[in-house]
Amino acid sequence: MNEKELIEKAMKSTGCSQNQLAKKLGLKQPSLSQMKNGKGTYSDEVYVALAELAGIDPVQVLIERHTAKAGPKAQKVWQRIGAGLSAAAFGALILSGAGAGFLPTKTDANQTISASSLITKTIHYAK
Structure with missing residues (x-):
């Protein structure tokens, strides 16, 4: 999410003018x-405040911001951080029992499901 989208979402969520x-x-x-x-x-304080006003996870906003402005080597690190947090969120979701719908059932147990597709589904539904 770029700055324009973030600001517009915060304005919409709060009903504030610019x-x-x-x-x-x-x-x-x-x-x-x-x-x-x-x-x-x-x-980062401004981005955190905007994210909170927009109703978006500030962690996601900061990771996206730092990934976008980082050089090639640092971008890879920020992407790994984001992926690690996504995997951790997925693990917490499964442990809490809320992610039961993402686990294979008897009828689809023979299907191959990658961890990345599960994480993507988790991120999509967790928003």
Whole structure:
């Protein structure tokens, strides 16, 4: 999710105008406008606050942000972090019993299901 989508989602979730949202974030409206247009550098604190206002997991937002701005080697590390957290979320879901619908049943026990397809399903349904 890019900055524009994040800001628009936060505005929609809160019912705030761009100016009102900027005030909630401790920014001036022109700064939020620049952010929305992909310009400027903003702290993780701003991204966390936006994610919370938008109703999105701040961890996901920060991982996406750092992955996008990282160089090639660091991007791979951030992608591994994101995948590791996704796998951990999947494990927690299964352990809690909430993920029972993702496990093979008798009727589909002969089908091959990869871990990545299970994680993708988990991420999709966990949103």
